[in-house]
Amino acid sequence: MNYKANRARAALKLGVAVLLLAPGLALAHNYNYLEGGYLHRDQAGDEDGFRVAGSFDILSPIAVFAEYGDVDNFSQLSIGGLWHTPLTRDLDLNLGASLEQFDHDHGGDDTGFGLRAGLRWAVPNTRLELNPELRYVDIDNDKADGVSLRLGALYALTPALDLEGGVQGGEDDRFDVGLRYNFGPRLSGR
Numbered sequence: 001m002n003y004k005a006n007r008a009r010a011a012l013k014l015g016v017a018v019l020l021l022a023p024g025l026a027l028a029h030n031y032n033y034l035e036g037g038y039l040h041r042d043q044a045g046d047e048d049g050f051r052v053a054g055s056f057d058i059l060s061p062i063a064v065f066a067e068y069g070d071v072d073n074f075s076q077l078s079i080g081g082l083w084h085t086p087l088t089r090d091l092d093l094n095l096g097a098s099l100e101q102f103d104h105d106h107g108g109d110d111t112g113f114g115l116r117a118g119l120r121w122a123v124p125n126t127r128l129e130l131n132p133e134l135r136y137v138d139i140d141n142d143k144a145d146g147v148s149l150r151l152g153a154l155y156a157l158t159p160a161l162d163l164e165g166g167v168q169g170g171e172d173d174r175f176d177v178g179l180r181y182n183f184g185p186r187l188s189g190r
Contacts, residue, residue, distance in 0.1 A: 037178015
């Protein structure tokens with residue numbers, strides 16, 4: 001009886017490992033990139049600045065990411081982890097969590113956490129990728145807590161370079177446009 005129980009546990013562990021790691025064998029998108037460009041935040045004074053961001057797939061389906069945005073009187077740093085899995089050849093689901101650091105020139109620093117859930121969809125027979133995402137941020141001072149909806153888009157200029165843009169509304173209203181450099185092949189077949 002002990003032999004059967006051990007064998008059943010081993011089969012269960014193998015099944016869980018396959019479910020967690022097998023999606024990484026068929027990734028629809030590349031999670032290794034650097035991007036940056038213009039950032040506009042809809043705050044008091046409508047502030048303009050820049051943003052840089054990147055992601056690195058440490059062990060598929062797990063990636064780490066970071067983003068820094070700086071406008072006239074405000075900067076934000078997000079560092080976190082992301083779990084991603086393909087739903088189809090052209091569609092990925094991703095879920096993430098982050099540490100959020102805010103620096104206000106006239107109001108001090110605040111720290112909190114963020115949660116995000118989104119999709120990456122390579123529109124078939126085009127060079128276009130759409131990225132709807134829901135973001136939640138909770139900050140110590142409760143001033144900036146809330147949910148925002150983001151719609152990002154990528155347009156492939158070359159096999160490694162994309163035009164990047166995004167619009168975000170809700171608690172954190174912003175617009176950004178820039179370039180993304182992808183390390184490695186596009187895994188979606190675009």
